[in-house]
Amino acid sequence: MFTEGPTVADMSSSPVTESVAAHPGGTRRAVVAWGLWDWGSAAFNAVVTTFVFTVYLTGERFGPSGEVEAQLGWALAAAGVLVAILAPVTGQRSDTSGRRKLWLAVNTYVVVALTAAMAFVAPDPSFLWLGLFLVAAGNVFFEFAGVNYNAMLSQVSTPRSIGRVSGFGWGMGYLGGIVLLLIVYLGFIQGLFGIPDVDGWPVRLAMLASAAWFGIFALPVLFAVPEYRGAGLRREKVGFFASYARLGRDIARLWRESRHTVWFLLASAVFRDGLAGVFTFGGVIAASVFGFSPGDVILFAIAANVVAGISTIAVGALDDRLGPKPVIVTALIGLLVSGMLVFLLHDGGQIVFWTAGLALCLFVGPAQSASRTFLARIIPPGREGEVFGLYATTGRAVSFLAPTLFAVFISIFGAPYFGILGIMVVLAAGLLLLLPVRARQDVLT
Structure with missing residues (x-):
């Protein structure tokens, strides 16, 4: 069904891996600094968008139940559209300008500022739109930062270590989420720091702490990894709107000369949406189907991050040894089996x-990690930002699948646990789309 992943010998002569090996940033110091960005980004992923601020923002003090959740959904949908439109071009322009690290810094610290500004969102309906704007804008700039961050993977790794490095980064993100969630939950929410539970101050001050967390841990990568100076600089600089014309030509060329790259972008968009659904709706299933209390849900979330972080770091070595595709296929099958056990x-x-x-x-x-390395191994030198921009865009383009099928299955069968089947359908579709994609692909030059 699928070919074996490329060996080190297979990869050593490709232009992509020659570019990877040529980068001077692939040192232990650079890898740790790069991974610390992921550790710090848990402030936005775990605290702002998943477990704390969005839960606060959709509480009864901001408006009627059902209405505020819908408004949050529309705000995030608008953010997704902006990312889908802008991410490939912003990534392309960071490649050609030789300012990849600069734009990582700019976008990261815009997210930090937006997170800190969430402290102004008081628990009153008049502040709802401010909160929605901050969350939506934060998502846009976080995705832009992620494009440049992912593009740096080839600068901090070698062909022999790219899987382990990617796994280390993802694992650091999970582990950082555990530590920060514990600090926020025990210190701010449970009152260990003595913050009075009035006017939403525990959550609002937690946003300041989260902004500081991300801002501090994002600094090392900006000092330890050199600015990108590579093949992309040989491309002529063009204006912003002309970048879209170039992008269209590049996608057409990519389709002609490396069609399996395009198919992988499609397949990964589908199964990554299913992966997002596992975490997004895991807490809902735990509470509504299995009777978890809010405290139990947070404890499970922490345990889930521990398990995910350790497994991601450990499996990174298998990515380097076997290739990313067998890792992805095995993981998706494991997800389908486990999900069906939860359902049955x-x-x-x-x-x-x-x-x-x-x-x-x-x-x-x-x-998640092997998906990133699969793409990083096949991107033409100097095109990392652009292709990872497409990676972000394709992911956003189908981000409605898991939520829609989750809701559809519940509506049809009338029980919350049927939503699990909706997520499983998305994961199965992604697996089927992935199977024909060749692991060793033609490289676009």
């Missing part, structure tokens, strides 16, 4: 979710 044994009590749910988390991180 839904009446078995909390022990089912603690075991099968954590088993799901074993496979999420490796699939």
Whole structure:
């Protein structure tokens, strides 16, 4: 069904891997600095968008239940459209300008500033639109930062280490989320720091702490990894709108000369949306189907990050050894088996979710990390920002799949646990789209 991943010998002569090997940033110091950005980014991923600020923003003090959730959804949908339109061109322009690290810094610290500004969102309906704007704008600039951050993977790794380095970064993100969630939950939410629970101050001050967390841990990569000076600089600089014409020509060329790269972008967009659905709706399933309390959900979230972080770091070595495609396929199969166990044994009590749910988390991180290395191994030199911009765009383009099917299955069958099947359908579709994609691909020059 699928070919074996490229060996080191297979990769050593390709233009891509020659470019990877040529970068001077692939030192232990640079790798740790690069991974610390992921560690710090948990401030936005875990605290702002998943477990704390969006939960606060959709609370009853901001408006009627159902209405505020819908408004949050529309705000994030608008952010997704902007990312889909702008990410490939901003990535392309950072490649050609030789200012990849500069734009990583600019976008990162815009996110830091927006996160800090969330401290002004008081628990009153009049502040809802401010909160929605800050979350949506933060998502846009976080995605832009992620394009440049992912593009730096080839600068801090070699052909022999790219899988381990990518896994290390993802794992650091999960582990950073654990530490920060514990600080926020115990210190701010549970009152260990003595903050009075009035006017939303525990959450609002937690946003300041989260902004500081991201700002501090984003600094090392800006000092330890040199600015990109590569093949992309040989491309003529063009205006902003002319960049779209160039992008169209590049995609057409990519389709002609490296068609499997385009197919991988499509397949990964689908299964990455399923992976996002596992974490997005995991807490909902835990509470509504298995009777978890809010405290139990947070404890499970912390345990899930531990499991995902450790497995992602550990499996990175297999990525280098076997190639990324076998890792992704195995992870998706593991997710489907674990998810079906959660569905079929839904009446078995909390022990089912603690075991099968954590088993799901074993496979999420490796699939995410190997997806990034699959693409990083085949990108033409100097085109990393542009192609990772397409990676962000394709992911956003289908980001409605998991939420839609989750809701559709619940609506049809009338029980929350049927939403699990919706997520499983998305993961299965992504797996089927991935299987024909060749692991060793033609390289576009």
